[in-house]
Every structure is written in C-alpha cells, then in structure tokens.
Amino acid sequence: MSTQIISVLVEDEAGSLTRMSGMFSRRGINIHSLTVSPSEKEGMSRMTIVTTGDEREIEKVEKQLNKLIEVVKVNILDKNTSVVRDLCLLKVYADKENRAEVIEIANAFKSNIVDISIRTITLEITADPLDIDRFVETMKNFGIKELFRTGVTAISRDVEKKSGG
Amino acid sequence: MNEGLKGTEIVVKCLKEEKVKHLFGFPGGQLIPLYDQLYEETDIRSILVRHEQGAAHAADGYARASGDPGVCMATSGPGATNLITGLLNATMDSIPVVAFTAQVPTKAIGTDAFQEADTFGITMPITKHNFLVKSTDTLSWTIKGAFKIANTGRKGAVVIDLPNDVQQKRSKEYHHGEVKFAGYNPSIVPNPLQLKRIAQKLVEAERPLILAGGGVILANATEDLRILAEYLGAGVATTLMGKGAIPENHPLSLGMVGMHGRLGANKMINNCDVLLVIGCRFSDRTTGWGLESFAPDAIKIHCDIDSSELNKNIPVDFPLVGDANLVIRDLIKFIKKYEDVKKDTNIWRKRVNQLHSMCEECETVKPNGSKLTPEIIIKTINNFLDDNAIVTTEVGQNQMFAAHYYITKKPRQFISSGGLGTMGFGFPAAIGAKVAKPESQVLDIAGDGSFLMVCQELATAMSEDIPVVVAVLNNSFLGMVRQWQELFWDKRYAGTKLGTIPDFVKLAESFGAYGERVEKASDIEKALKNAFDSGIVSVLDFKIESETNILPMIPPGGRVDEMIGVGRCRHK
Numbered sequence: 001m002s003t004q005i006i007s008v009l010v011e012d013e014a015g016s017l018t019r020m021s022g023m024f025s026r027r028g029i030n031i032h033s034l035t036v037s038p039s040e041k042e043g044m045s046r047m048t049i050v051t052t053g054d055e056r057e058i059e060k061v062e063k064q065l066n067k068l069i070e071v072v073k074v075n076i077l078d079k080n081t082s083v084v085r086d087l088c089l090l091k092v093y094a095d096k097e098n099r100a101e102v103i104e105i106a107n108a109f110k111s112n113i114v115d116i117s118i119r120t121i122t123l124e125i126t127a128d129p130l131d132i133d134r135f136v137e138t139m140k141n142f143g144i145k146e147l148f149r150t151g152v153t154a155i156s157r158d159v160e161k162k163s164g165g
Numbered sequence: 166m167n168e169g170l171k172g173t174e175i176v177v178k179c180l181k182e183e184k185v186k187h188l189f190g191f192p193g194g195q196l197i198p199l200y201d202q203l204y205e206e207t208d209i210r211s212i213l214v215r216h217e218q219g220a221a222h223a224a225d226g227y228a229r230a231s232g233d234p235g236v237c238m239a240t241s242g243p244g245a246t247n248l249i250t251g252l253l254n255a256t257m258d259s260i261p262v263v264a265f266t267a268q269v270p271t272k273a274i275g276t277d278a279f280q281e282a283d284t285f286g287i288t289m290p291i292t293k294h295n296f297l298v299k300s301t302d303t304l305s306w307t308i309k310g311a312f313k314i315a316n317t318g319r320k321g322a323v324v325i326d327l328p329n330d331v332q333q334k335r336s337k338e339y340h341h342g343e344v345k346f347a348g349y350n351p352s353i354v355p356n357p358l359q360l361k362r363i364a365q366k367l368v369e370a371e372r373p374l375i376l377a378g379g380g381v382i383l384a385n386a387t388e389d390l391r392i393l394a395e396y397l398g399a400g401v402a403t404t405l406m407g408k409g410a411i412p413e414n415h416p417l418s419l420g421m422v423g424m425h426g427r428l429g430a431n432k433m434i435n436n437c438d439v440l441l442v443i444g445c446r447f448s449d450r451t452t453g454w455g456l457e458s459f460a461p462d463a464i465k466i467h468c469d470i471d472s473s474e475l476n477k478n479i480p481v482d483f484p485l486v487g488d489a490n491l492v493i494r495d496l497i498k499f500i501k502k503y504e505d506v507k508k509d510t511n512i513w514r515k516r517v518n519q520l521h522s523m524c525e526e527c528e529t530v531k532p533n534g535s536k537l538t539p540e541i542i543i544k545t546i547n548n549f550l551d552d553n554a555i556v557t558t559e560v561g562q563n564q565m566f567a568a569h570y571y572i573t574k575k576p577r578q579f580i581s582s583g584g585l586g587t588m589g590f591g592f593p594a595a596i597g598a599k600v601a602k603p604e605s606q607v608l609d610i611a612g613d614g615s616f617l618m619v620c621q622e623l624a625t626a627m628s629e630d631i632p633v634v635v636a637v638l639n640n641s642f643l644g645m646v647r648q649w650q651e652l653f654w655d656k657r658y659a660g661t662k663l664g665t666i667p668d669f670v671k672l673a674e675s676f677g678a679y680g681e682r683v684e685k686a687s688d689i690e691k692a693l694k695n696a697f698d699s700g701i702v703s704v705l706d707f708k709i710e711s712e713t714n715i716l717p718m719i720p721p722g723g724r725v726d727e728m729i730g731v732g733r734c735r736h737k
Contacts, residue, residue, distance in 0.1 A: 011348060014297065014299075022289055022290050044347075059476070060473070060476075063473035063475075063477075066472070066473070067471070067473050068348070069346055070348055073348075
C-alpha cells in the first residue's frame with residue numbers, strides 16, 4: 001500500500017465532483033485529499049486526488065475514473081518526476097516569551113508570517129506535504145490553535161529530451 | 166418568448182429521430198406537459214403501467230427483446246424513486262434504457278417542494294450516466310447524448326431529469342447531428358496485435374473452451390460465435406446472461422456455468438487448457454468462490470467492451486478491449502491464417518459432444534405419474550413454445566429451473582435479471598418484450614412470491630392488449646431462500662413461508678384476464694394451449710410441492726467445481 005496521486009481532467013458539469021467522489025465511496029476506496037481547480041482548458045477542471053493502494057488497485061481506480069463520462073484524462077503521477085505541493089495555514093500560540101523562537105523556526109522552514117496578535121502568530125507554508133508534516137510536528141511544541149491544509153496539488157515535470165548527437 | 170419549439174415538442178422530435186415507437190410510463194403533476202404532448206401523438210405509443218417500477222422493467226424487457234433502447238417515464242419525487250430498482254437492473258445487465266423523470270420547476274429545486282426528490286443525485290450511482298436539464302436550450306443535445314451513452318460502448322440506463330418549466334418553455338436551439346463528449350469515446354475496435362496473440366493461443370490449444378456472457382448477445386455476435394466454436398472444436402459454456410449465445414441444442418453447447426450451473430460445464434472450466442471469455446464480467450455467481458481456483462491451469466483470455474472489467478475480478482493472461490462482434494469476427498479471420506499450426510481437437514471435440522448429450526440425458530424429465538414438478542412444467546413449456554418464443558423469468562428457483570431446463574435456441578429469447586436479481590422483473594419485462602415482438606409468444610416463468618410483487622401490471626396488459634402468459638410455479642414459499650435455509654441454515658424457515666397466497670385464478674379473472682389452475686402433469690399442455698388461445702394476458706397457477714430444490718449448486722464458499730446435490734449428474 002502506498003500513497004498515490006491521481007490527476008484528473010474533468011468537464012465542468014454540475015455534479016461531476018459528486019460523481020467522482022461517489023465512485024470512490026462506492027468502490028470502497030478512501031480519499032485522503034481532493035482538490036479541485038480550474039485548468040488551462042476552458043470548461044474543464046483539474047482534480048488532484050490522493051489515495052492509497054497497490055498497483056492493481058490504482059489501475060482499477062484509473063479504469064473506473066476513465067469510465068465516467070465527464071472524465072477526459074486520468075494521470076497517475078509518479079512522485080519522483082512530479083512537483084507535489086500542499087498549502088498550510090497554521091495559527092500557533094506565541095507570546096512575548098517565545099515569539100522570537102517561533103519566528104526563528106518558521107524562517108527555517110521558509111514559512112511566511114501572515115498575521116500576528118498578542119497571543120498568536122499565523123504562518124503560511126507551501127511545500128511538499130512531508131515537509132509540512134514536519135513543520136506541523138515542530139510547531140506542536142508551542143501549541144497549535146488552528147490548522148488548515150488545502151490538500152495536495154501536483155504537476156508532472158517535463159523531461160527534457162536530449163538533443164541529437 | 167413565443168419562438169422555437171416547446172420543450173415537450175423537442176422531446177417528441179428527438180424521440181422520433183431516435184426511432185422510439187413505445188414509451189412505458191405513469192403520469193403525475195410535473196409530468197403533465199409531456200403527457201399532454203403525447204396525447205394526440207400517433208407515431209409513439211404511450212403505454213400506461215400501474216407502478217413506475219413496471220415501466221422501467223418493461224423498457225428493459227423491450228430493449229432485451231428488440232436490441233433497441235427501451236424508454237420509460239415517471240413523474241417527479243415518488244415517480245422517479247419508483248424507477249430506481251428497474252434502472253439499476255438495466256445498468257447491472259448492460260441494457261440500454263433511457264428514462265425521463267419530471268422535476269419540480271427549476272426555481273423550486275432545493276426548496277423541498279411537493280413531490281421534489283433529488284433524482285439527479287439519487288440516480289447517479291445506479292445509472293451509466295444522468296442529466297438534470299436546466300434549460301430548454303440544452304434539451305435536444307441532452308436527449309441525443311443520453312441515447313448515445315445508453316446505446317454505445319457498455320450499454321446501460323441513462324436518466325434525463327426534466328423540470329416542469331423546461332418542458333414548457335420554448336427554445337430555438339436544436340442540436341442536429343451526433344453529440345460528442347470530450348471524455349466519452351468507447352474504444353470498441355480491438356487491438357490487432359493482441360488479437361493475433363490470442364488467435365495463436367487458440368489454435369495451439371488442445372482443450373479450448375469458450376465462456377460466453379451477455380455481451381455476445383448484446384453485440385449480436387451469436388452467429389459468429391457458433392462459427393468460431395465449430396472451427397476451434399471448442400465447447401461453449403455460457404453465463405445466465407449469455408443463455409442463447411449458442412443454440413443450447415448444439416453439440417458444442419455445455420450450458421450454464423456457475424453457482425447454479427451444470428456440473429459438467431463447471432468441471433470443463435477447470436479442465437480446459439485455453440479459456441476464451443467474451444462479454445462476461447466474471448460475476449461471483451459465475452466464478453463461485455475462491456477466485457484463484459477458477460480455471461487455474463488454463464491460459465485465460467478475456468475480451469470485453471468495458472476495459473474496467475479486465476483484471477477486475479480474475480487476473481487474466483490476455484486481456485482485450487473490444488466489441489464482442491468485432492472481436493469474434495477478427496478472431497475467425499486471424500485463426501484461419503494459422504491453419505498450419507492448428508492442433509487436432511478431435512478428442513476434445515468428442516468429449517464435449519459426449520458431455521453435451523450426457524447432460525441432455527440427465528436433464529431429460531420423465532413424467533412421474535401425475536406429479537407436477539418444476540422440471541416437467543418447464544420441459545412441457547419448452548416443447549409447447551415455438552422457435553421464436555420469448556421466455557422471461559422472475560428471480561429465484563423459478564429462474565434457475567428455467568435456466569437449466571429451458572433450451573434456448575436463439576439470442577434475445579431468454580430474458581432474466583442477472584446482476585441485480587430483481588424479483589418482479591419477469592412479468593413487466595414480458596410485457597415489454599411482447600410490445601417489441603408482438604408476433605412472438607411470450608411467457609414469464611414466475612414464482613408466487615415474485616409475481617405478487619408486480620401482479621398489478623395485469624391491468625396494463627389487459628388495457629393495452631398485451632397477451633403474455635405468466636406461469637406461476639406456486640410453492641407458497643420464497644423458494645430459493647428457503648432452499649438455502651434448508652441446506653445451510655438448519656431448516657429455520659425465517660420469513661420464507663408465505664402465509665396467505667391469493668387465488669391466482671380469481672386474481673387474474675378480477676382483471677378480466679384468463680386464469681387456470683393446474684394440478685396434474687397431464688394438464689400442463691392443455692393449460693398452455695388455453696392460455697395462448699385466450700388471446701389475453703393469462704395466469705397459469707401451477708401448484709407444485711412446497712419444498713423442492715434446484716440442484717446441483719456450489720455451496721457458499723465453494724469452488725466452481727465443488728458442487729453439491731449432483732445426484733442426477735452422471736458426469737462426476
């Protein structure tokens with residue numbers, strides 16, 4: 001069982017999100033995260049789904065997705081050749097005692113400070129989901145008040161063809 | 166706006182372009198506009214059922230008998246929800262059905278209006294596809310798209326939800342020509358490279374076996390299947406849905422496989438060296454349990470129009486996506502090229518023929534005095550009906566007795582609910598089949614439990630003059646579940662003994678239909694003749710023993726070749 005990222009190009013029809021997620025629940029497949037966004041093609045959206053399964057299970061998911069009328073293209077993204085990102089907004093407790101320490105760690109993780117109050121700091125980080133996991137773990141030491149993550153979005157890298165010679 | 170066509174005019178125009186001649190439906194408040202449009206329509210016959218489930222099943226039976234999409238309609242809310250079972254039944258068996266459901270006006274959607282149901286949401290997981298039409302401008306495009314989706318690729322049910330205002334508004338938009346979907350292009354042309362490999366395996370086989378599913382019938386490929394089998398000397402076993410894919414009196418026919426299949430056919434699955442599976446989805450009723458023990462030593466070839474079925478239930482050596490018609494036609498072409506390497510299959514061919522006659526013999530029913538048994542009833546029906554007759558079944562013992570003892574000689578003449586196993590399917594499906602094929606004798610082999618679920622359709626058959634015959638195998642039990650309780654649940658007949666059984670003869674007569682009770686084997690033929698001669702819908706009440714079993718069967722958890730109750734089988 002390994003985590004898989006599936007990128008799906010779908011026609012922008014009412015109900016296409018329900019149809020997609022319905023297929024997963026009907027076939028008993030868990031969705032870890034699901035993001036929907038506009039794509040470069042007019043009238044089409046891109047959905048990025050993170051799920052777990054072995055090769056055979058993912059092949060089944062791919063075929064079932066392809067069967068849906070609104071689904072135009074399904075890509076199973078290879079993690080080694082894709083850029084994978086997750087966005088996290090995190091409100092952590094920080095008063096004058098430890099504010100400096102929180103900021104120092106936030107900087108180390110290349111996260112941005114987006115808001116500060118007397119008792120809290122709100123941080124924003126866009127990174128590989130595993131890096132965000134580590135960031136969140138570290139911040140737990142200060143006490144997390146609120147946590148929001150968008151879920152994964154991903155894009156495959158273009159492999160440059162070697163020019164002749 | 167007074168220009169263009171009214172929504173309902175667009176519906177009727179599209180239906181005519183799709184060559185729809187019959188609609189099965191039941192009206193309601195939100196469906197009045199469409200019914201009104203059909204009121205003076207002479208080219209489309211609107212058949213009023215007595216429960217919407219009957220409309221869906223009748224459309225399904227119509228499609229199975231004719232090969233054309235069946236069309237049904239129901240009003241919003243309860244009308245639409247009553248269609249559900251029938252729509253899933255069609256989708257599970259890949260039958261093209263288009264359903265129109267009325268909806269509350271677009272402005273009222275989401276307000277929990279009277280008779281409002283989220284039909285779009287409810288029918289999403291039980292159909293091949295569905296639409297909620299929000300504007301009359303997109304109506305013609307939607308209807309044409311719906312027919313395309315229902316009737317191409319792997320077929321299935323499609324729902325078009327029609328709000329009241331969409332039916333009544335006018336629009337100048339009318340889509341001409343084919344509807345295209347960016348994400349729907351069912352690839353039906355089989356890959357020639359894979360075909361070549363498969364052809365080679367087939368000619369190299371010493372013990373080839375074909376397992377034909379409903380896909381062969383849906384693709385109208387039965388004639389070519391027979392040619393292929395004869396050329397290869399391959400035995401042909403079928404699934405329940407594949408019954409009729411090869412004439413069952415053909416010497417290469419082995420009958421049905423699976424949980425209630427023939428022992429011989431099941432054993433052959435595990436004896437063959439190359440298994441060619443076409444238009445079959447390896448349902449659990451076909452494979453038995455223990456999937457790794459299904460044809461363990463055979464090279465497995467699986468051809469299906471739906472790529473998601475390949476390697477889904479049973480991993481195979483050679484998967485191939487394609488329409489069964491093209492697959493079989495091309496296989497014959499390729500195989501002929503390998504003439505020189507073709508193995509001698511004479512010994513195997515003889516063995517298949519021998520097994521065929523052995524099974525025929527084992528299933529020969531000799532009258533046992535005047536005793537009325539399901540076997541003798543179905544055998545008599547078999548001899549009585551002509552070669553163009555259509556038999557439908559309900560679900561349960563009646564269905565399995567029919568599958569065993571009714572010899573189907575042509576495709577589209579054995580109509581049964583396979584995937585969903587819907588009790589109450591057979592009678593309305595028979596009505597649909599009779600509408601599609603008015604010249605054919607149509608008979609529903611029913612159980613008392615199943616028939617009671619849909620007996621109100623006697624009114625439909627009477628008022629619309631649809632003379633089908635219902636043969637009720639009346640054992641006062643829900644027979645199949647009782648059989649399971651007898652064999653696997655210590656004879657605890659929980660919920661299966663039907664206390665009050667109506668007098669089916671009087672029931673029929675109360676609708677003005679013909680009814681007759683049969684208690685002796687010698688009276689079966691006469692009763693059948695009376696029923697068909699009556700010229701009206703008829704119910705024959707066959708009083709059979711309350712506790713009979715349909716055997717052999719694979720017990721729960723058993724492998725495909727581990728059957729119980731094989732007493733009558735000589736092939737062991």
